[in-house]
Amino acid sequence: MKKYSFVPLFIAVSLFLVFLFFPNRWLEYFISDKKVQQAATSLSPLMFQGDYLQGRMLADDKYFPIYGSSELSRFDPFHPSNFAEANNLDYTPFLIGRGGTQSLILFMDLASQAEQLKGKKIAFIVSPQWFITEGIDNAHFEPNYSMLKAYNLAFNDTIDPELKREAIRRILQFDVVKRDTILTTLYEYEISPSKEHHWKAKLVRPLAYMKKKLLEKKDLYYAAFGFPNRDHHQDNDLVRNKSWEELLEEASNYGKERANNNPYFMDNDYYNHNYAPIEAKLKGYKKNATFAGSLEYQDFQMVLDLFKDKGADPIFISLPINGLWYDYAGLPIEVRNEFYQSIVDQVETAGFPVADFSGHEYDPYFLKDPMHIAWKGWVYVDQALIEHWKR
């Protein structure tokens, strides 16, 4: 009969326990400032879903966090991260967002760091494509959902209770949350504190707390491991020590080289890849689209309320969509303009500044495709960021 040794099992379990109970403080020694710096342009979903690196970033005055979505990964020499580095600006943009990180996801992220927002300079880029009728759906919510932040929200007693309840009611609509029995039990107690919910919540609270601690530990390991830098398409000489006029000129030339095979000033590769084959089919396909009544407005309002409640110092950047393309797609200009105005109104009502770029819908090389800012667009954003930073 073969001999079976269980020694490897005990080694594996002990190693696991060592990692599990390794003190957080010691782990933090492995996370240098350089790792925080690298994370600034890593655009890593694990970093977005985590807490630790973002906490370190917010505590450091040199970082200028930019919250947004897919446009952040459209790197070119004019991108805020490259621009700031080339010109040795006194801030370093820290990018938070990718496809699908809409208001609700960013709200959960910010709420998790609510105590660090006071007086912090922040940029928040609003994209029109978020504001479809149903707002963010399961398919976009799930890959960006951070369990850690959802648990943090349940344990958060520093943000306005009414805002917390509103957020919880909204978050509870998503499948990934519904599947999490522990979390839903805590959430349900928060929104309807009946006797039954009370003892249930009491029962799962220690479990939830343990889970939160585990997730924090996991986040620390990821942070210690580090997040690699992205290829930035950096070109320092192109953007160093130039006036805004010169920069706009450079950006136009840069764009002209890359967007010249279609009437919409879209990036050639992008156009060939995505639109050329089906262009005819898309004529007028957006003619019944509307922004009115989108759930996203309420999610966005929660972000505004949180900033206000916590005394943050944000600037909102309202981006246009490609006018030439959306004329072709049939989305009426009145609908578009009405939307841009509603964003400006909503932000200004909350008392925050807004850089409204909706006038650039037909401005060539401001966008590189139907909705993503690039080239000239980034130059205008750089300008807005500098102004806000100095204010």
Add this chain to the structure above:
Amino acid sequence: MIPFESFYFFFIVGILLIPSIIMGLQGKASRKYNMVVTIIMLAIIFANSLLGTISLLIFTIWQVVLVKGYIAYRKKANSTAIFCIGIIASIMPLILVKILPILGLNHLFGFLGVSYLTFKAVQMIMEIRDGLIKSEIPLADFLYFLLFFPSLSSGPIDRWRRFQKDVHTVPTKEAYREYLYLGINKIFRGFLYKFIIAFLIHFYIIVQLLETHYFELHPVQYHLLNMYSYSLYLFFDFAGYSAFAIGISYIMGIKTPENFHLPFISRNIKDFWNRWHMTLSFWFRDYVYMRFAFWMTKKKWIKNRVTISNLGYLMLFLLMGVWHGLAPHYIVYGLYHACLIIGFDFFDRWNKKHKVWPKNKFTHVVAVIITFHFVCFGFYIFSGNLFY
């Protein structure tokens, strides 16, 4: 709670199985205790789904009535019509689960694992018909077999007679030591496959690389990268999952059959189906293909063996495709594999006559490489990325 997804799941199972391990190492029977563990785990798995719980209860009662009723009937008579009604009735819950969402009624019936549980129930009816299951089926044993929690959500698909034999054999102290060792080994292999390799492939290639470089990659590069990474991901995720299910079964004294045997070194497509999702393909082979071919041969409705065999394959893979879901890409996936296997059969016969493809080490390696690419393309169809 979804099985095998979280730290807590393994933690709970680990605690619950301590008594099983102690009893096993002393050479004592742990059957009754393991049944209790299964009930507790079912409660935990379905705790947050009222619809799932009710559906599971209805499904279970339905299958118990069918199996018990059919075995009572089979002792007296053996009509083919009743047999067919029995089979259809047994598959009915699964058909409902597949069709209701199309009618927009997706919140009416359905639960985790319904596809896999159906296989276990249908084989009972078939084996009763064959006279292979004659003795009384104890209710507790049947429920234990049907609802055995490690293989509840996605297999492996066990067989009643095999399972029953394991349940009623108490391993000796030494034998259980081996079970325990192998079980833990498999669970740790599962950790490696699912939580390390599959996670890394998914995170660093499928999500990160493909998302960020979508516009920089040539469409052909993009599709190829997506195809190979998805194939490897699918294997490591599913094989890891199966390893958990098998490992936990072993600790409970049940030698649940293997589901994967190095599928990417298959030398041809037939070999592949003997190595990939084995319990599923063997189920279809034994209960669909073989039965169909036997019946056709016996009744002499179709004389040509090749025609019978090809029709059998077509039916098998179409059914397998539909079983995955009623979406077009699953059906195309089934057709694709039917074509591959029919094509391979044709080539194999032709080669036996003409001997152009000799059997040696070199051709073996080439055959493995060719098969690998065909298989990956199949998974790419399966992923649906080709269609949307």
Add this chain to the structure above:
Amino acid sequence: MEKQDVYDLLAEVCQDDVVKEELDMDIFEAGLLDSFGTITLLVEIEERFGISVPITEFNREEWNTPNKIAKELADRA
């Protein structure tokens, strides 16, 4: 039904006389009998010897050599 009859039948179905000589050879491993061969074999067994063996009974662990097949059939005759 003699043992020899079973071997003859197997040789017919497998289209190879080696099964008459190497009685303990695994005919599935050797690639002599595949799924479809199994069917033919079962139909022939039923027709020639009047023994019906259910398909799921005919598994590849207990019916894999000429000797084992002959023994299983003898038990059923």
